[in-house]
Amino acid sequence: xxxxxxxxxxxxxxxxxxxxxxxxxxxxxxxxxxxxxxxxxxxxxxxxxxxxxxxxxxxxxxxxxxxxxxxxxxxxxxxxxxxxxxxxxxxxxxxxxxxxxxxxxxxxxxxxxxxxxxxxxxxxxxxxxxxxxxxxxxxxxxxxxxxxxxxxxx
Amino acid sequence: xxxxxxxxxxxxxxxxxxxxxxxxxxxxxxxxxxxxxxxxxxxxxxxxxxxxxxxxxxxxxxxxxxxxxxxxxxxxxxxxxxxxxxxxxxxxxxxxxxxxxxxxxxxxxxxxxxxxxxxxxxxxxxxxxxxxxxxxxxxxxxxxxxxxxxxxxxxxxxxxxxxxxxxxxxxxxxxxxxxxxxxxxxxxxxxxxxxxxxxxxxxxxxxxxxxxxxxxxxxxxxxxxxxxxxxxxxxxxxxxxxxxxxxxxxxxxxxxxxxxxxxxxxxxxxxxxxxxxxxxxxxxxxxxxxxxxxxxxxxxxxxxxxxxxxxxxxxxxxxxxxxxxxxxxxxxxxxxxxxxxxxxxxxxxxxxxxxxxxxxxxxxxxxxxxxxxxxxxxxxxxxxxxxxxxxxxxxxxxxxxxxxxxxxxxxxxxxxxxxxxxxxxxxxxxxxxxxxxxxxxxxxxxxxxxxxxxxxxxxxxxxxxxxxxxxxxxxxxxxxxxxxxxxxxxxxxxxxxxxxxxxxxxxxxxxxxxxxxxxxxxxxxxxxxxxxxxxxxxxxxxxxxxxxxxxxxxxxxxxxxxxxxxxxxxxxxxxxxxxxxxxxxxxxxxxxxxxxxxxxxxxxxxxxxxxxxxxxxxxxxxxxxxxxxxxxxxxxxxxxxxxxxxxxxxxxxxxxxxxxxxxxxxxxxxxxxxxxx
Numbered sequence: 001x002x003x004x005x006x007x008x009x010x011x012x013x014x015x016x017x018x019x020x021x022x023x024x025x026x027x028x029x030x031x032x033x034x035x036x037x038x039x040x041x042x043x044x045x046x047x048x049x050x051x052x053x054x055x056x057x058x059x060x061x062x063x064x065x066x067x068x069x070x071x072x073x074x075x076x077x078x079x080x081x082x083x084x085x086x087x088x089x090x091x092x093x094x095x096x097x098x099x100x101x102x103x104x105x106x107x108x109x110x111x112x113x114x115x116x117x118x119x120x121x122x123x124x125x126x127x128x129x130x131x132x133x134x135x136x137x138x139x140x141x142x143x144x145x146x147x148x149x150x151x152x153x154x
Numbered sequence: 155x156x157x158x159x160x161x162x163x164x165x166x167x168x169x170x171x172x173x174x175x176x177x178x179x180x181x182x183x184x185x186x187x188x189x190x191x192x193x194x195x196x197x198x199x200x201x202x203x204x205x206x207x208x209x210x211x212x213x214x215x216x217x218x219x220x221x222x223x224x225x226x227x228x229x230x231x232x233x234x235x236x237x238x239x240x241x242x243x244x245x246x247x248x249x250x251x252x253x254x255x256x257x258x259x260x261x262x263x264x265x266x267x268x269x270x271x272x273x274x275x276x277x278x279x280x281x282x283x284x285x286x287x288x289x290x291x292x293x294x295x296x297x298x299x300x301x302x303x304x305x306x307x308x309x310x311x312x313x314x315x316x317x318x319x320x321x322x323x324x325x326x327x328x329x330x331x332x333x334x335x336x337x338x339x340x341x342x343x344x345x346x347x348x349x350x351x352x353x354x355x356x357x358x359x360x361x362x363x364x365x366x367x368x369x370x371x372x373x374x375x376x377x378x379x380x381x382x383x384x385x386x387x388x389x390x391x392x393x394x395x396x397x398x399x400x401x402x403x404x405x406x407x408x409x410x411x412x413x414x415x416x417x418x419x420x421x422x423x424x425x426x427x428x429x430x431x432x433x434x435x436x437x438x439x440x441x442x443x444x445x446x447x448x449x450x451x452x453x454x455x456x457x458x459x460x461x462x463x464x465x466x467x468x469x470x471x472x473x474x475x476x477x478x479x480x481x482x483x484x485x486x487x488x489x490x491x492x493x494x495x496x497x498x499x500x501x502x503x504x505x506x507x508x509x510x511x512x513x514x515x516x517x518x519x520x521x522x523x524x525x526x527x528x529x530x531x532x533x534x535x536x537x538x539x540x541x542x543x544x545x546x547x548x549x550x551x552x553x554x555x556x557x558x559x560x561x562x563x564x565x566x567x568x569x570x571x572x573x574x575x576x577x578x579x580x581x582x583x584x585x586x587x588x589x590x591x592x593x594x595x596x597x598x599x600x601x602x603x604x605x606x607x608x609x610x611x612x613x614x615x616x617x618x619x620x621x622x623x624x625x626x627x628x629x630x631x632x633x634x635x636x637x638x639x640x641x642x643x644x645x646x647x648x649x650x651x652x653x654x655x656x657x658x659x660x661x662x663x664x665x666x667x668x669x670x671x672x673x674x675x676x677x678x679x680x681x682x683x684x685x686x687x688x689x690x691x692x693x694x695x696x697x698x699x700x701x702x703x704x705x706x707x708x709x710x711x712x713x714x715x716x717x718x719x720x721x722x723x724x725x726x727x728x729x730x731x732x733x734x735x736x737x738x739x740x741x742x743x744x745x746x747x748x749x750x751x752x753x754x755x756x757x758x759x760x761x762x763x764x765x766x767x768x769x770x771x772x773x774x775x776x777x778x779x780x781x782x783x784x785x786x787x788x789x790x791x792x793x794x795x796x797x798x799x800x801x802x803x804x805x806x807x808x809x810x811x812x813x814x815x816x817x818x819x820x821x822x823x824x825x826x827x828x829x830x831x
Binding site for chain 2: 005007008009010011013014015017018022024033034036114117118119120121122139142143146
């Protein structure tokens with residue numbers, strides 16, 4: 001994610017809700033009326049939720065997403081306790097935990113997660129981590145050139 | 155399962171999307187990455203576009219009121235009642251006692267047909283909600299540039315190296331514009347935002363100017379003053395392409411930077427800085443919206459911006475132009491189609507004898523009325539005074555959208571006969587004699603024209619619920635029964651007539667536009683013409699082909715803060731809701747995130763009022779009072795409060811003072827006070 005570009009339109013939330021039967025698993029938190037931060041599961045490489053799950057309901061699948069196998073979930077909530085982002089929610093109706101599944105149904109059809117495609121400013125991106133880092137380096141380099149060459153414009 | 159390409163029904167961006175259909179039901183939205191404007195993205199409203207289609211509250215059959223309750227009637231009865239009442243009113247008191255409000259939410263074909271019906275009945279009293287949003291863009295730009303429309307496509311913003319944004323919060327209202335502005339910023343463009351609120355749009359800015367509401371002309375004239383004084387004008391452009399520069403030089407003399415600072419509250423240093431950046435930019439763009447237009451000086455605000463662009467030669471090239479962002483999916487089209495009291499289709503003035511005669515001949519009708527009709531607010535005033543006796547409102551909700559709600563209510567109650575045609579019951583249908591159930595955006599076909607003039611075809615995806623009919627079918631049936639005999643079988647046929655009547659639409663036929671992602675951008679003067687993405691490249695649309703600079707003076711808003719009402723009230727929109735909320739308040743995912751009226755106020759203004767965040771407060775003006783939830787925030791300048799207009803309430807407070815040329819109300823400034831409830 002690139003929170004700088006986020007305009008707090010919350011399209012990602014509505015898109016997620018649409019893709020997940022009326023339940024949004026992502027949210028944009030507005031800090032100090034100025035800093036919107038899209039927060040959801042970051043599918044951590046060393047996922048504490050996967051480690052603590054006593055029934056192995058939380059698993060990492062081939063696409064890189066950490067997902068819940070609902071039949072195995074007992075709703076103990078250990079995953080929610082260890083998650084530093086508050087990305088897991090308890091669903092009162094079905095008594096299981098819910099979390100972002102990276103739109104696994106879309107990934108398997110070759111489509112990006114809904115929150116990423118819908119984002120009007122590309123504040124959310126879906127790609128290889130190191131590829132994104134390379135892009136950020138390129139942008140930083142371009143900014144450096146501009147600010148030294150065109151420093152006089154203002 | 156089928157995937158059908160269509161156009162989003164909300165704002166004027168004209169985003170493309172797919173709707174998946176299973177067993178005759180619209181089941182989901184899918185992104186359209188090949189669309190030139192949104193590249194697959196959708197804002198929250200676009201994601202919730204299907205909510206209105208299968209909604210349980212949809213109107214299913216015609217109704218009329220009996221002893222205070224609505225009873226179902228047949229279409230035949232409904233049509234007969236409309237036809238006999240309209241005939242009676244017209245025959246007794248003349249056609250100008252009828253008024254028609256058309257809809258920017260309806261297709262070009264429907265708008266074209268309703269204005270044709272009104273005019274064949276003998277009145278130019280036809281208008282629509284453009285009056286409440288961008289009427290002043292039309293008057294201001296017609297006088298200066300010759301065309302009241304956005305000059306460049308939205309994606310072209312990515313090519314600008316300075317974007318001057320004034321009175322627009324597109325991050326919430328036209329979110330798709332934000333991506334292109336960010337692309338420009340990534341390439342080094344300077345983003346300047348002028349607003350009384352530090353809005354999400356302002357978050358993108360390199361330079362933010364906090365302006366007092368209603369003082370835009372002082373700022374713009376101050377910038378022009380500085381640009382002329384510092385010799386930053388584009389002399390070649392001024393000499394070859396414009397007229398009126400000498401008058402500007404004289405009229406601008408008194409708008410020194412200290413005066414501009416004094417009126418606007420913006421430090422002179424910042425005015426100097428932005429004037430310099432905009433004037434020196436290779437490709438400068440101006441984006442504006444209702445913060446400019448909704449003033450008693452709305453037309454002059456727009457003219458001032460045109461002057462600024464012309465002085466700097468910032469029009470008519472790639473990435474260079476003026477971008478009025480229009481709010482409805484078809485508000486540009488409704489204007490093009492002549493759903494306006496002073497213009498026939500294609501912006502032919504109603505008092506232009508030759509132009510009128512040509513259209514009359516194409517319609518096979520002898521006399522079309524030549525006296526300009528009444529605008530939305532004027533029709534409401536005339537209804538209050540008894541000069542309008544019957545009204546036909548198609549897909550609009552003036553009880554929430556028009557200023558001074560109390561007055562609107564009294565006026566509509568005073569009518570002998572009111573027909574309202576809509577998809578849901580709303581505040582306005584409550585006052586109707588007959589309610590007609592209409593098909594919504596995905597249940598009918600036709601073209602819509604986006605803010606950047608691209609005309610796109612929107613197909614019928616599912617059938618309307620119950621007995622609901624398309625607006626076009628309803629209009630045609632009424633016209634038929636009134637004996638006007640205009641031939642309209644379906645949207646395709648009407649579009650063919652439109653392309654015959656309006657020169658800019660000449661090449662926009664059903665064959666050309668159907669299935670074409672992104673549509674065709676007018677002017678498209680002949681068949682197979684690709685359309686025109688950038689306007690004014692070689693000449694302006696004025697009669698002498700020059701850009702006209704017209705001196706304009708700073709004027710005070712109609713109502714100033716005073717001892718009794720010490721604060722300035724301004725109104726606007728938020729991301730989750732849309733205009734009068736007639737659609738979005740029915741969409742649970744949106745309403746849940748923005749459930750009701752709130753008022754933003756600066757901490758300084760609540761110091762002695764004992765008001766805290768989330769308190770219920772009472773806001774009052776000379777015209778009425780409402781309750782809302784307080785949001786105390788430093789993002790709004792002291793002395794100003796902000797209320798969104800998506801819920802019944804904001805316009806109980808607003809003033810119905812009008813711009814003398816455009817007749818647009820001053821929604822953006824009035825005097826108010828706040829009390830703890």
